[in-house]
Amino acid sequence: MKCEEVKKTLPLFLYGEFSFDEEERLEMHIDECVSCRGVLERERAMFKALDGAEAAPTQELLDQCRAELRGRLSNAAPERKHFWDKILQGFSIQFHFAPGIMQPLGAVAMLAIGFFVARVAPSSLGGPWRSAGVLGEPASSRVRYVEPTGSGRVQIVVDETRQRVLSGNLEDQSIQRLLLTAAKDPSDAGLRVESVELLKSKPQSAEVRSALLYAVQHDSNAGVRLKALDGLKDFANDPQTRQVLAQVLLRDDNPGVRTQVIDLLIQHHSDSMVGVLQELMVKEDNGYIRMRCQRALHDMNASVETY
């Protein structure tokens, strides 16, 4: 080891960043070299001086920080629960308290909701859509009540869910409302894809746009999210849309979705996007997205390294 190399690497030695062999070689050199020994001593003295310059927070400051954080946390909810998660969580809390009573009640409630959507809702909605009539056998049925009527006969009350075919165009409010409901059906991703595919041609409607934004943020299926993004293309400059897209860009775990989002966001440069893009640079591992992000930051004269 040469003196120059020793002098240069002394901090690493003192910080314990050397390997066993490197340390061995340096110590051998120091043993034989008076000049380097002097340099090492001065370096040690400097380190000691630096040790004393460390500022330690007072207990008072720490307590103040903790108290302030506690206050802020009570106002800042983590944005992670989807609509259906919340509903399911609501049910689970009730089951937890009274499993024996709430479970059958929950089942009855679900059945009632099913009935409402399948039967009551369509017939209660006005408008020019056309019912093609009831098709064949009921889609599902449940025996509600059984009563012997004498002479060996039995009276049975059955709840039935029947299918009904409705048709109309997308301008019809009733059709649009059913599509909006279907676009959030948690049990059928295929149905959501089809519904969003139809709805995305009408993003001018605030209600449709809101459903598309909801799907982009919350739908568990990436296909649905991509369709919804497609529908928002013409609104890439709308502040509310941009805000949602920024959240999706930072949180969505699907690179295809993030790619589409960044392409939409960087169509329009705005200072409010700088922080989002800088944050993205820290966490993003997809090469294309990083490249797009970097270029956008560069175009906006912003640093790529902070957020």
Added chain:
Amino acid sequence: MDEPELIRAAQRGDQRAFEQLVRLYDQNVLRLALNLLRSPEDANDIYQEAFLRVYKNLHSFRFDCSFHTWLYRIVTNLCLDALRKRRVRREENTVVETSEGFLDRMDTVEEGRADGNPQRQLISRQLGKKIQEVLGGLTPRERAVFEMRHYQGLRLRTIGDMLGTSEEAAKNCLFRATQKMRAALGDFV
């Protein structure tokens, strides 16, 4: 509960678990912010912002790095950002004018050493000032690497991970920082 259990509980919305998680790291976070920014108010701001970001984004933490690394990545980025902004509007002085005269805000923080000898105290104060000057002259990145290695005792590889760079780049930053300090403090030590 150990750390991964605390994280999972906090991810499920357990507020108490989150507070415990904060307590595991918040002293070091505050110390790092204070040493980097040399202002108790700014350090408090970083503390608040960092833990709020952690709180809001904890659901996206997937254990693909240590929580410590993830947290420090957030903290150091916030600090670097603050340092860069400060450089733009010139280095902020820790001395402020109050109704009771001039006050050094760093007087409210505890210095690492105390000595009864007045002459040594004077030398120590001069040295302390000189060190602050040198630290203020380092680039935000050099300063961050130096603080994390020297005062937080983090390994260079970990520092690289936290700053989103390589161990080699962190090492080079440390070399530059110590060289500048050696050049500036040569007469004092």
